[in-house]
Amino acid sequence: MSAAKIPLDEIRFKVNGEERCVSVPPMKRLLDVLREDLELTGVKEGCGEGECGSCSVLLDGVLVNSCLVPALQADGCEVLTVEGLATNGALAHIQQTFLELGGTQCGICTPGMMLAAESLLRKNPHPDLAAIREGLAGNLCRCTGYMRIIDAVRHAMQMPILAEEQAELDAVRK
Amino acid sequence: MRSNVSEYELVAPGSLSAVLALMAAEPGAWTLMAGGTELMVALGAGRLAQRKLVSLWGIDELRRITTSNDWLTIGAGATFTDIRENEIIAKEFPLMARAASWTGAIANQNRGTLGGNIVNASPAADSPPVLLVYEAEIELASAQGTRRMKYSDFHLEYKRTVMQPQELVMAVHLPRGRRLPVEYLRKVGTRNALAISKIALAGVGAMQSGKVQTVRIAAASLRETPARLLATEAALLDHALTSERILAARKVLLQEVKPIDDIRSTANYRAYVAANLLEEFLMQMAASEG
Numbered sequence: 001m002s003a004a005k006i007p008l009d010e011i012r013f014k015v016n017g018e019e020r021c022v023s024v025p026p027m028k029r030l031l032d033v034l035r036e037d038l039e040l041t042g043v044k045e046g047c048g049e050g051e052c053g054s055c056s057v058l059l060d061g062v063l064v065n066s067c068l069v070p071a072l073q074a075d076g077c078e079v080l081t082v083e084g085l086a087t088n089g090a091l092a093h094i095q096q097t098f099l100e101l102g103g104t105q106c107g108i109c110t111p112g113m114m115l116a117a118e119s120l121l122r123k124n125p126h127p128d129l130a131a132i133r134e135g136l137a138g139n140l141c142r143c144t145g146y147m148r149i150i151d152a153v154r155h156a157m158q159m160p161i162l163a164e165e166q167a168e169l170d171a172v173r174k
Numbered sequence: 175m176r177s178n179v180s181e182y183e184l185v186a187p188g189s190l191s192a193v194l195a196l197m198a199a200e201p202g203a204w205t206l207m208a209g210g211t212e213l214m215v216a217l218g219a220g221r222l223a224q225r226k227l228v229s230l231w232g233i234d235e236l237r238r239i240t241t242s243n244d245w246l247t248i249g250a251g252a253t254f255t256d257i258r259e260n261e262i263i264a265k266e267f268p269l270m271a272r273a274a275s276w277t278g279a280i281a282n283q284n285r286g287t288l289g290g291n292i293v294n295a296s297p298a299a300d301s302p303p304v305l306l307v308y309e310a311e312i313e314l315a316s317a318q319g320t321r322r323m324k325y326s327d328f329h330l331e332y333k334r335t336v337m338q339p340q341e342l343v344m345a346v347h348l349p350r351g352r353r354l355p356v357e358y359l360r361k362v363g364t365r366n367a368l369a370i371s372k373i374a375l376a377g378v379g380a381m382q383s384g385k386v387q388t389v390r391i392a393a394a395s396l397r398e399t400p401a402r403l404l405a406t407e408a409a410l411l412d413h414a415l416t417s418e419r420i421l422a423a424r425k426v427l428l429q430e431v432k433p434i435d436d437i438r439s440t441a442n443y444r445a446y447v448a449a450n451l452l453e454e455f456l457m458q459m460a461a462s463e464g
Contacts, residue, residue, distance in 0.1 A: 005180065005181055006180055006181065006182060006183045025179045025180045025182065026182075026183070026184035026185075027179045027182035027183075027184045027217065027227070028179045029179070029214065029217075029218070032179075048218040048219075049215040049218055049219065050211055050214075050215060050278070050281070050282055053279070053281060056281060062255075062284045063280055063281045063284055064281050064284055064285055065281045065282070065285075067214070067218060068209075068210045068211055068214040068215065068218075068285065069210060069214070069285070070184055070207075070210060070214065070229070072184050072185075072186055072229060073186070073210070073229055073231045073232070075186075116280070116281070119280070120280075134280070135280060137279045137280070138278070138279025138280055138281050138282065139279075
């Protein structure tokens with residue numbers, strides 16, 4: 001490691017509702033700030049190039065890949081990671097349905113997947129199947145085959161799955 | 175190899191005038207970064223050569239989408255999400271909204287900007303073919319002032335544009351009230367979300383009395399820059415769209431395009447799919463007049 005040439009920046013932001021301040025290089029990836037400086041290791045690194053979604057967080061309520069956000073651009077913002085979904089130890093609805101319906105297997109994609117789902121449901125509380133697929137399309141899962149994840153999102157909204165959608169899901173499962 | 179982030183400078187002057195002053199003081203020294211969806215990938219992969227970066231994120235004056243009687247103006251800092259969600263764009267320039275909807279997945283659309291898509295100057299970028307068929311103009315700014323030109327004059331050769339070192343893209347202007355009855359846009363890629371196109375074709379046009387009255391066609395990944403297919407257009411103008419004419423236009427297109435073999439596809443595949451997309455567009459044109 002060569003010596004730091006660029007002075008550190010003080011980044012003040014709110015993470016999972018708590019005011020935090022870190023001194024980091026301005027180009028340090030938000031992903032690394034969260035994992036290394038704040039020890040929020042629920043944020044995962046998959047591809048590191050914005051294609052897999054496992055580092056997804058909400059930045060001022062907007063879904064982003066934290067591997068592509070430099071620390072300086074998070075200054076003054078609010079960040080929500082998977083650690084902030086539960087309140088007082090009680091799982092959020094989306095976490096509960098992922099748990100109950102097998103929406104998670106190895107778990108690497110799960111935090112990002114739940115934040116993508118959270119972002120989708122905040123914007124569109126009644127997404128149809130196509131909207132769910134589009135909302136989660138930036139998040140790759142290598143275990144579940146996606147069907148149980150989609151089920152989990154549907155159930156998080158306590159919405160009945162339409163007959164034709166169920167038929168489509170069944171057809172894919174076969 | 176991961177880059178050593180402590181070697182990179184990033185400043186956020188916070189206003190357009192402050193950014194322009196910085197660029198004027200040291201022309202060419204600073205690289206602009208908006209949402210980071212291109213440059214941060216290079217950083218992660220250890221191949222970001224530029225060490226002095228200026229953040230454009232959060233400069234509201236670059237992010238506005240506004241209208242006058244004759245023009246819709248999209249600030250260079252508008253994200254693809256901003257473009258998708260704009261009602262006037264959806265109504266008057268639907269191809270623009272569609273291209274935005276398949277520029278990466280949601281998280282990328284939330285950060286990627288129109289200006290970044292343009293200055294990155296990839297021949298595969300999603301927005302340029304649409305800007306070309308809508309006859310967009312582009313506005314550049316420097317500390318000396320602004321200049322505006324046809325977007326079709328912006329790209330010079332592979333990854334090279336008319337921009338001077340002290341300039342940035344401020345906005346793109348789309349002419350209103352000139353919508354044509356047929357609009358076509360199709361991207362062929364490996365998957366819907368996140369896939370960079372193997373090829374994309376945009377077309378707009380109108381028929382009159384059985385003949386092509388107006389037609390504009392542009393493509394991604396078929397030449398070294400995003401490009402209008404002017405010879406193909408000329409082969410169609412004032413002609414009835416008979417099967418012979420469509421075949422002739424396919425041949426002109428195959429001569430006009432210069433696709434390459436690369437990681438995403440082959441030159442042959444690109445050329446023949448492009449001809450098929452042209453035909454699909456021309457079938458829609460032919461069916462448009464009663």
